[in-house]
Amino acid sequence: MDIKQLRSFVHIAELGSLSRAAERLNLSQPALSRQLNLLEETLETKLLDRTGRGVKLTEAGQMLAERARVILADLARLEADLTARSSKVTGHVHVGVPPSAGIVITGALIERLRAHFPDLNISVAEDLTGDVQEGLLSGRLDIGILHDGMISRSLHAEPLWREDLFLISHPTQVGEQETEIAYEDVLSLPLIMPTNRHGLRAKMEEAAFRAGRPLTPVVEADALRVLVDLVHRNVGHTVLPRSSLVMELSTGRLKARRVVSPQLSRTVMLSWLHDRPLSAGGKAVVDTLRDLAGTMPMAEK
Template sequence: MSDPLKIQWDLNRLLIFVTVAKNGSLKSAATTLGMPQPAISRQIARLEIECKGRLFDRTGRGMSLTELGARMLPQIERVLSESEALTNQITATGGLPFGDVRIAALPSLYLTLMVPVFFLMRKRFPGIRLHFFEGSAGQIDQWLVTGHVDIGLPYRYGATMISDGEPLISADSCLVGPAGDKLTLNPSVHFSKLDGLPLILPSAPSGVRSTLNKLARKNMVTLNVIVEADSTQLQKAIVEKGGAYTVLPKLAIASELKGGQLQAARIIEPVIERTIILATTSAHPPSYAARSVAQAIREVAASSEVLQVSCH
C-alpha cells in the first residue's frame, strides 16, 4: 500500500517556482519561460498546496518569497541541479542526445538560421525538443547569465567584444531605405550621409545604438532619431512606407530586398561590422543535447548562402 503522504514532485513545477523567485514577478517569469501568466499562477498554487503553505507574498511590486519559500528555494535548486546532472549522464552514455534545449536568438535570425536548425535537428536528433526565444542582444546576454537559456546568439560590435563567445557570422551594417530611394540606390554610402537623416533606431543601450552614437560623435555627424523601436519588423515597416531610414544587416532584410520592398547600401568610412556570436550559459555545464544543437547551428551558419550576401 502506497504512503498517502508521499508527494510526487513535478520537476517542471519546481523550475517554475525557481524562475518566479529569481525574476520577482509573474510577468518576467512568463517572458523567461514562454508561458502565460495564468498557467504559472496555477502551478505555483499547486506547489503551495503540496508544501502546505504560501511560498510567495503577492505585492504591488511583484512576488517576494515568504519565509517558507526562502527555505525551500536552495533545496529545490539542488534537486533541479541533480536532476539535470543525472539527465546529462544518461544522455552522454546512451548514444543519441535527448531533452530540452533553450535557444535565444535575434529576431533577424529566425528565417535564415532558426528554421533550418529546427528541421536539421528533427531529422538528426528527434529526441531533442527545442525552445526558441527572440530578444535583443541585451536580453539574450541576461538570459545566458541567469541560465534561462542554454544557447544565445547575440550581436557584438568590433573585434575586441567577442571574447565571451564563438564568432559565428559577420555582417556589415547597411543604411536601409524604401524602394526607389536615391540615397540607398548605390552599393555603398558614406557614414557622413547619415547626418540629419530621419532615423528609426533601437532605444539605448542597444549595441547598434551605442556604436552609432560613438561613431557620430567621432565623425561630427548628427543622428536625427525621430522614433525609437526595438522591433525589427516595425523598423522595416516604417522604412518601407518612407517614414524614416534605419541601420540593419543584410540578413535582417533579405526577403524584403528580394521582394523589392526595401533598398540597402553598405555603410562605409567607416564600415560598421556586426558579429553574431554563439554563446552558452555559464550557469551550468552544457548538456549533450545543447552541445549537439550548438554544432547544428555552426553547420547551418556555415552553409547558408543568405547569411553571406552583401547589402545589395
C-alpha cells in the same frame, strides 16, 4: 563553501549590486545576503564593501571571483563530458535569438535538428540581445545568439559569422546606381533606430561619436517588423544587415546601400554560461549552429 554560494558570489561581483544579482538569480535579497554571509564566515574574511552605489570587492573578493570563475568552468566541463557519454540525444533545450539573426538561422536550425535529433525538444525565444544575455545569465535560456559588444564575463562567447550593415531605404529614396553611402551622410537622414537597449544602436552611437556628429533618430522602435514597416511607409531609413531582409530586397520593396567611411559591421556570437554545463542536447544545438554558420548567405566568417 558550496557551489551555489560561489555561483551567487560571481554574479554579485559582476553586477556590483546585491539587488541586481538577486533579481538575476531569482532570489530574494535577504536570501542572497545570507549566502554571502555564510561564504564570508566559512572563509573567515570580508569579500565585499558596501557603498552608496552598491558593493565593491575587497582584495580577497577579487581573488575569490577570479578563482571561482575557473572552478565553475572546470566543473561545468566535467559535468558536460560525463553527460555526453549518453548516446541518445533527448531533453529540452531553450535557445534565445535576436530578431535579425532569427530570421536568418532559426528555420534551418530547427529543420536540421528535427532531421538528426528527433527526440530532442527545442524552444526558441526571439528577443533583443540584452534580453537574450539576461536569459542566459538567469538560467532561463541554455544557449543564446548575441551580437558583439558588452558580453558578460560569465558567458562563453565565440564568433559565428560577421555581417556588414546597410542603410535600408524606401526605393524612391535611392538612385538606381547607388550601392554605398558614407556614414556621415547617413547621420543627415531621418533615421528609424532601435532604442539604447539594442546592440545595433550602441554600435551606431559609437561610430557617430568618432565622427563628431550626433545620432538623433526621428523614431525609436525595438521591434524589427516596426522598423521595416516604417521604412516601407517612407517615414525614414534604418540600418540593418541585408541577410535579415532577403525577401524585401529581392522583390525591390526596399533598397540597401552599404554603409562605408567607416564600414560598419557586427559579429554574431554563440554563447552559454561558463558554469552551466551543456547537456547532450545543448551540444547538439551548438554543433549544428556552428555547422550552419559556415553556410550563411551574405554573411562573412
